[in-house]
Amino acid sequence: MNEVIQLLNNHRSIRSFTEKKLSDETIHALVKAAQSASTSSYVQAYSIIGVTNDNLKAELRKVSGQSYVEHNGHLFVFVIDYNRHVKLSHLKDNEVKFENTEQLIVGTVDATLAAQNLAIAAESMGLGICYIGSLRNNVSRVIELLKLPSGVFPLFGMVVGEPANKGSQKERLPFETVYFENAYKSVDDADVLAEVEAYDSRVSEYYKDRTNGERNDTWTDQVTTMLSRKTRLDVHDVLKSQGFLQQ
Amino acid sequence: MNEVIQLLNNHRSIRSFTEKKLSDETIHALVKAAQSASTSSYVQAYSIIGVTNDNLKAELRKVSGQSYVEHNGHLFVFVIDYNRHVKLSHLKDNEVKFENTEQLIVGTVDATLAAQNLAIAAESMGLGICYIGSLRNNVSRVIELLKLPSGVFPLFGMVVGEPANKGSQKERLPFETVYFENAYKSVDDADVLAEVEAYDSRVSEYYKDRTNGERNDTWTDQVTTMLSRKTRLDVHDVLKSQGFLQQ
Known part of the structure; x- marks a missing residue:
């Protein structure tokens, strides 16, 4: 690199x-x-x-x-x-x-x-x-x-x-969930959804570590609440x- | 640099x-x-x-x-x-x-x-x-x-x-025409307009050089025609x- x-x-x-x-x-x-x-x-x-x-x-x-x-x-x-x-x-x-x-x-x-x-x-x-x-x-x-x-x-x-x-630095969404070849793939796709869920767990762990457990929201929690x-x-x-x- | x-x-x-x-x-x-x-x-x-x-x-x-x-x-x-x-x-x-x-x-x-x-x-x-x-x-x-x-x-x-x-590489607008301190300055300002006009001359020369004189439009010609x-x-x-x- x-x-x-x-x-x-x-x-x-x-x-x-x-x-x-x-x-x-x-x-x-x-x-x-x-x-x-x-x-x-x-x-x-x-x-x-x-x-x-x-x-x-x-x-x-x-x-x-x-x-x-x-x-x-x-x-x-x-x-x-x-x-x-x-x-x-x-x-x-x-x-x-x-x-x-x-x-x-x-x-x-x-x-x-x-x-x-x-x-x-x-x-x-x-x-x-x-x-x-x-x-x-x-x-x-x-x-x-x-x-x-x-x-x-x-x-x-x-x-x-x-x-x-x-x-x-906050981890970004996994490659497989934002990059698609030749056609769009939504989170309806089981593989994409599994990657988002694993990512959510990592983001939640990151917040827990940084806040001594006070905060444990996932990426999905955070952005869907904000956008609602x-x-x-x-x-x-x-x-x-x-x-x-x-x- | x-x-x-x-x-x-x-x-x-x-x-x-x-x-x-x-x-x-x-x-x-x-x-x-x-x-x-x-x-x-x-x-x-x-x-x-x-x-x-x-x-x-x-x-x-x-x-x-x-x-x-x-x-x-x-x-x-x-x-x-x-x-x-x-x-x-x-x-x-x-x-x-x-x-x-x-x-x-x-x-x-x-x-x-x-x-x-x-x-x-x-x-x-x-x-x-x-x-x-x-x-x-x-x-x-x-x-x-x-x-x-x-x-x-x-x-x-x-x-x-x-x-x-x-x-x-095409030359960009002069610094003085795109960067302003504390308040916007339009091309109504004589100094800004003079800088744009000097830039227009340079862009026109660039096109002349590249096309053996066939093209000599300025930046202002080009973008105002396009946006019209x-x-x-x-x-x-x-x-x-x-x-x-x-x-």
Whole structure:
């Protein structure tokens, strides 16, 4: 296994950082690595906001609920961005459309490819990262705080910095349950279900070990409970008010 | 600059491969690297279909229109996947919801994080990759071909293999036009617009050089023309028929 694959396989989210700030040089290098990722038909439908203002960070922490949104080496917010294309099209007498679901998918994929490159670049420097999906707890507030115009939507944040702890790694679903050849195979398949059940036992053991037995839920318990709650229902309407999903 | 960042910055899409197939060992290593990426709240809302059947590859090539969908070392299709969670929830008497726009975003992000890890792992082995967004030219057909049930949506493909050429690298937007501090800055800002215009000139020169002057469009020409066409309008309805976007 080469060193790059070792780095990828060693990923863990870091949720506690020293207060050492990233240098401008590091920020430039990380953004360049982000931009080097693939982009759908060269469209580059994203931007990145670096948040350095202490008041803004404190307000974004309130949205997220996570202390590390405030305390980190740097906070990046990845936004889907068609505002640029729309404004430029007016100079060319074209009229850009981004209101279809296809464009939402393209923007989400483009921003995420860039973000994952940034994450890997940061980890290759010995920095830790954590994605901040919890900015979507209140997307309207994030839009207001970062002054995001029509055509722009805050997808997630990412904190980067010098790790203050090692983090921990949670085992992923078994290969046989997520990779299929030539056709989809559901958990109705007995072999797939048996693999998920064995995985559930291992996840439950992991939680027991870490909590002295206080917690013993399985992966299935955890994710099915989470997904049985309706959350972030406002995301849909805020996307619409930013000009997306008009179909 | 370390070797990982050099690898990221050196990315280029490869659209021509030798017929050498990836070994099972390589496929396992790539999928493991993919799964090591971050996942929203541990939900792992994706699966990966490896397509090895020649007839299937020929049919998917028809959807995409690209010859390299048929001729490559391996073809991966990344699918958003909540079918697993729904089926498992029935065993637990929970009821999983994935119909909200938030879950579409989570699934798209999760699948894309995994895909980009797979891409980087492949490139670290000296393999080339190309994302196949053009599978969304006819998502219904892809769903039929790969037997994708409710809760599953084909996001994109990725071809991987031994490169038959070097590919080429297209310059990305300038740092100052995609990275902003504390607040969004649009192309209405004169400095941002000047940077985009300088970039447009460089992109136009690049095309002139590569085509002996036959092509000289700018980045702005290219992407605003593309986005002025309404394409893939069926993506919305197919997502709905797979159970997404019911809000």
